[in-house]
Amino acid sequence: MLFVTSVEILVNRNAQNGSVDVLDLLQGWGSGVGTYDDFNTIDWVREKSKDRDRHREISRKRRQSITALLLSVSDAFSGWLLMLLIGLMSGALAGGIDIAAHWLTDLKEGVCLNGFWFNHEHCCWNSKETTFQERHRCPQWKSWAELTVGVTEGASAYVVNYLMYVIWALLFSFLAVFLVRAFAPYACGSGIPEIKTILSGFIIRGYLGKWTLVIKTITLVLAVASGLSLGKEGPLVHVACCCGNIFCHLFTKYRKNEAKRREVLSAASAVGVSVAFGAPIGGVLFSLEEVSYYFPLKTLWRSFFAALVAAFTLRSINPFGNSRLVLFYVEFHTPWHLLELFPFVLLGIFGGLWGALFIRANIAWCRRRKATRLGRYPVLEVAVVSLATAVLAFPNDYTRMSGSELISELFNDCSLLDSSKLCDYGPLAKGGEPAGNLSEGTVGQAERPAGPGVYTAVWQLAMALLFKMAITVVTFGMKVPSGLFIPSMAVGAVAGRLLGIGMEQLAYYHHDWDMFHGWCSPGAHCITPGLYAMLGAAACLGGVTRMTVSLVVIMFELTGGLEYIVPLMAAVMTSKWVADALGREGIYEAHIRLNGYPFLEPKEEFVHKTLATDVMRPRRSDPPLSVVTQDGMTVEELEGLISDTSYSGFPVVVSPESHRLVGFVLRRDLVISIDNARRCQEGIVGVSRVIFTEHTPVEAQGAPPPLNLRAILDLSPLAITDHTPMEITVDIFRKLGLRQCLVTQNGRLLGIITKKDILKHMAQMANRDPDSILFN
């Protein structure tokens, strides 16, 4: 299939140039022309031309028959169908992952006698004996201690439960790392750095394949259930992109065109965030702001559709039983006061500091892993980290629960019915009824002194904060699927809640202070610690990922009120500024650089005053540029040139003396074409002349027939002058998605700049190691 199309395209491309023998071509080229090697960069211009050719062909045929018309209509709608499929599948997978992870998480604590496949909540669903306070206790649900030792309280029960918790955690994490290692090494990590790189035009075969999808889905459940400090949000983006890539194979349009497929993947990453946070608009903006490289408006519209379909699918599955898409949906009822912007900005500063420090620490740790023996034992590493996490997490309620549960608890605004420790407030000291009585449960409580529960909770939260901060650094980057959103948000939520409780107690004990005057009178509800937790979470996530608009919109969709956008913006903006001051890169860019992917960051401005001539190859000391002349080389000479050099393409010039540029030919195309010609075309031998001109000249009597390769010649290579500033060159590469660009001086071909040259130059100018860019 690919063979025919490539030739068709080549024929089309040539038809416009005039007289090329079509039969000649049909014999000539193999199936590889126009495709890419693994770990190579695609040529956006070529891919988009290919798609336009295909589109023209369909439009042309449309007028000829009904079948062709129907085909053209189905072609036009295939994009929408694809989006529908991706939305349905991703929504379903996300629902499945939520349910399975919930069940396995509860399995660490106990088992349901009605059926081991029920999670704690479902097990006690129909239990009538429970009050609202004790809705999570029912006779059907047995903790491991109850089941084995027969007691629910006391030291022995605690030890048994502890032991079982650790064993299950170890088992889950071991299974996860084992599956990843054995079946799909690409399933590890969050996947977002790689997806960003792929979307920018890089080829990583198998990264979005079937096996990766299956293994990532399973191991994600296991990794989340094991209690490691990781989340499912980033991997969900990877899962959605795998779905997108797999469904692409159903449609020729997307299967055969790397650029078109990347449009689908952009939409799929929007779908991933949409199901992760129940935020379709936020997801689309995330894709636009954070991951996508090329995002035409058509993709915007389709992404939005897919994100909605996915959100609705997830809601029909209803994994949390509350027709919400996420565990930590929040509703606040108290307005915030302008003075509170001060603590909000403090949270932003904390988030920025944490983000920058986390990135440094994590990158240092990952470098260490790569450089030392540590990297050779990934299974052991996971086991050790998992053991440490489980052992340290169990004693503390707030680390024992899963990340989402923790965030949900911290975001929660205390109502009078709440039984959690965080809501254990004492009675009002200085007379006056709590205002909460007036409108129970809806407006929340009046400021009251913290009870013993809150004090315990504060200590536990402080411990949890330190623990989460430390363990997340070593967890992210291990060989299990691991997202960063939830751990970052958890750190921020804990810090925010602590600050919120502090503010609340301050307001209670010192409501006579000027700053609380006319706002926090006794008996009034003025500070919402849950809001602080939310802002802290946003700030930390912002510091780590450097998301801005998408983060605010995601949070806005979680809370559902325009009311809190101003505090959110204040916190997120401060966090970004602080973090940027300490290091320009977000965690994903840092990991891209760590892995040496050829990613041309669209956000980073190139500020240096170098010129194209400083970057192009050959350098002054190098041998001259390897060029192909349009009619002067033999097959043997070309083969020699190919084997002597490793360049991925050669400029074609009129003559070696004039160095006037004719076109550009790719190494891969050249190799395949010569191979094919030698095999299939009669009379092609080593001394046959290779011709790139329009008209094949008549050879002297007795000489072998020439090989005309104009069909594989790119007649429109982009050329810039040697005086072009690099800032403009970088812009051209970014915006047009080039792989290479030729450099001329006063009309003579002088050299070539590839994407890799640019990346190396940028690394050099930023005082980084230019050899860290590994791939082409």
Added chain:
Amino acid sequence: MLFVTSVEILVNRNAQNGSVDVLDLLQGWGSGVGTYDDFNTIDWVREKSKDRDRHREISRKRRQSITALLLSVSDAFSGWLLMLLIGLMSGALAGGIDIAAHWLTDLKEGVCLNGFWFNHEHCCWNSKETTFQERHRCPQWKSWAELTVGVTEGASAYVVNYLMYVIWALLFSFLAVFLVRAFAPYACGSGIPEIKTILSGFIIRGYLGKWTLVIKTITLVLAVASGLSLGKEGPLVHVACCCGNIFCHLFTKYRKNEAKRREVLSAASAVGVSVAFGAPIGGVLFSLEEVSYYFPLKTLWRSFFAALVAAFTLRSINPFGNSRLVLFYVEFHTPWHLLELFPFVLLGIFGGLWGALFIRANIAWCRRRKATRLGRYPVLEVAVVSLATAVLAFPNDYTRMSGSELISELFNDCSLLDSSKLCDYGPLAKGGEPAGNLSEGTVGQAERPAGPGVYTAVWQLAMALLFKMAITVVTFGMKVPSGLFIPSMAVGAVAGRLLGIGMEQLAYYHHDWDMFHGWCSPGAHCITPGLYAMLGAAACLGGVTRMTVSLVVIMFELTGGLEYIVPLMAAVMTSKWVADALGREGIYEAHIRLNGYPFLEPKEEFVHKTLATDVMRPRRSDPPLSVVTQDGMTVEELEGLISDTSYSGFPVVVSPESHRLVGFVLRRDLVISIDNARRCQEGIVGVSRVIFTEHTPVEAQGAPPPLNLRAILDLSPLAITDHTPMEITVDIFRKLGLRQCLVTQNGRLLGIITKKDILKHMAQMANRDPDSILFN
């Protein structure tokens, strides 16, 4: 100021090239180098380079002194400050416009005795005699009939009110058109087509100036109040952009750089929509999807900030007294049924048809206005249309009220307390209490038979629909500020409401039909006509403007529930498909083309198979390309070349024989530089050689000193080969924002392609008149 900076930049640009005498330059160039003429296109690449140079300069100086450091910090934050100012100012203006328009609209009906500056609602605010039903009647408010004739009912009262209504309408519209004609001709129309063009890099001096702002604000109030079929939404975008442009003058960074200023204007257009619909996110997406050309992520984030500030400012002003930002905020409570998608899609089809037909009719009418005598009497035209509108609108309640009020009324879900005709339902016929009694006012009413009020309303609405459809076609494009959003939405809302009432009655009388089975049982509330009105409004607006994501998000922000996004998407998508099938262009693109602006539509794909060689000039029959040689021409020869040709720039080549490209020089820069040199530089005469090389050669004894103009030479012109397909060329122009591009063949300079050539070629390929593109 501009003089110094231009020279600085030139010096900087040259410093990198080596040895150019700085003093030489400082004497040489006037203040015009690097600026643009009116009705010309900017060079994005050059503007962005200029900004990077400026930025580098600031970064360099930062390390030298505290003052410079502070300057650099203030420079970094000036963008945010600018956004804050634009948000505050636009929000305030929008609030003022709302209040003033409301007051003047009510003035057509009567006057408040407490003070003529109160509108009807404010006048009766404190009146205690009124019940909820009659909250709009109070003794302080006198209709014109009451005031003059002394009666409130009867024929004479009706005639007096009618007359006063018409007189006021005529007065307002006359004032509006008079002010526009006399003080700011650019203040007419919606402004969005021109803003799109300006954002794409076109210069229209004064379009966003102080006078335009003042006059547009005033006349917008008058035009809206006159009852013409127009809205304030589009003009609000223009007003916000004027604010943006004016505030740009406060900051050197934005005043001097056309590209940076366009980033600000993109954000300002987001602000405009944010205040028009109370939809900050929708506004940002509107700017991204509909108006902006170059939208970097930094702008996204800033637009969002500005849009929020504006929305909050507007809310503090609270023009509608309900802490909502728009009159037609809606809250529906009934879920929709899957089967309802069928009528929703019908509404989409209606919207698409109406959109496409409206565009054709309006463009035909505008062409007629341009071509015939009609265009010569704009004041008369406005007066006639305004008279016709007033005379025809008064007898019908639904056309007498303003567009926003109409939409608000149609979107409204009937509660039991509602006294409007649209909610006049009879009692339940077949027994059973209305379900509405159970939860009064919140859930709405059960399906009930339409009462006489509803029947009257249906007839009046049908008449209003026809009237609005006809009058909007002639209104849009007159010489008053006129937005299209409200009239389009009104048409759609009327059609939607009619369909909704139809469906509702169908469900009531035929609830035994299969399609209503299990969903519309008697006594249940199943159809919300208000929802139909909203979907109709969205569909019609979508058909006219072809907005998609932004439209859905705006509507989502109006209704505040994810619930209705699926019907919205269905309606908007259908509408776009239907409208696109009948004509590819939205109303704004159609008006851009009507006015001949050089706008390179980013959404339209170029699908033809032409090559650069088919488009470039000179054509085969033309005289050869006018070039400048780098060291072979005298001042006189150059002046001759300039006066003989009208090209806006000349390629500089090594020699006329080799045609090897060295650089590109702009006509404007050349003229200014030669003029300045003749005036200020000693010894420059007609026979002085003009040199573009790096080193000035030593002239023969006695010869006048040469003039070195390398400083104004663009050393990095982009060149493409003659075989480059036009689709790629168009892409390059679009993405890099080029003004011209050189064409080479085998390394020899062959010709030049300008943006205008491309636009003409595109017009030709689409069988349109290529001479319709008027400007450069």
